[in-house]
Amino acid sequence: MTSDTAAAAAAMSAAASPASGIDRVRAALRAAGSASEVVQFATTTRTAADAAAAIGCTVAQIAKSLVFRSASGEPVLVIASGINRVDEAKVAAALGEPIGKADAGFVRERTGFAIGGVAPLGHATKLRIFVDRDLLGYEEIWAAAGHPHAVFRLTPAELRRLTGGTVIAVA
Numbered sequence: 619m620t621s622d623t624a625a626a627a628a629a630m631s632a633a634a635s636p637a638s639g640i641d642r643v644r645a646a647l648r649a650a651g652s653a654s655e656v657v658q659f660a661t662t663t664r665t666a667a668d669a670a671a672a673i674g675c676t677v678a679q680i681a682k683s684l685v686f687r688s689a690s691g692e693p694v695l696v697i698a699s700g701i702n703r704v705d706e707a708k709v710a711a712a713l714g715e716p717i718g719k720a721d722a723g724f725v726r727e728r729t730g731f732a733i734g735g736v737a738p739l740g741h742a743t744k745l746r747i748f749v750d751r752d753l754l755g756y757e758e759i760w761a762a763a764g765h766p767h768a769v770f771r772l773t774p775a776e777l778r779r780l781t782g783g784t785v786i787a788v789a
């Protein structure tokens with residue numbers, strides 16, 4: 619299978635079965651030796667504000683996973699504090715090439731997750747990852763778990779370890 623075919627298959631299975639995104643996150647957590655548990659809510663956790671309201675934490679403690687597309691067409695994941703607006707110029711400077719917003723199809727194809735449920739790990743393809751340094755200031759943070767009603771709790775140190783992301787100022 620080519621990597622394009624694999625990405626398309628992962629994207630199709632993510633579309634066909636909402637639970638598969640959560641399963642993929644759980645599997646990635648276990649494979650990395652994390653004991654973090656996925657928590658599902660009846661209410662939506664689609665946005666950082668929704669997630670914070672459901673969890674009962676601050677919006678700043680939500681690690682939102684935003685997908686961008688580099689000028690050369692590669693996926694770039696920026697994991698940012700829920701209160702920060704990502705400055706594309708700062709990410710571009712760290713990456714070494716311009717980035718732009720990714721559309722919903724590109725996000726699904728490259729991560730295997732639908733927007734609103736993009737997790738920081740368990741992706742369908744390899745992504746270049748940057749972590750917002752502001753997230754390091756919290757004892758615990760929460761991230762999407764592959765579905766717009768699912769999240770998991772972790773520490774900033776675990777986020778760095780699980781993603782291998784480069785810590786930068788994104789805002």
Ligand code: 5CA
Pocket residue numbers: 663664665666669680681682683684719720721722733734735736760761762766769
């Ligand atoms: N589950 C929550 C909190 S963990 C979550 O995923 N939040 S999020 O901020 O990471 O995801 C929502 C983000 O998806 C938005 O901030 C926005 O950047 C992006 N988004 C929303 N709609 C679209 C769209 N139509 N095309 C591309 N990106 C979109």
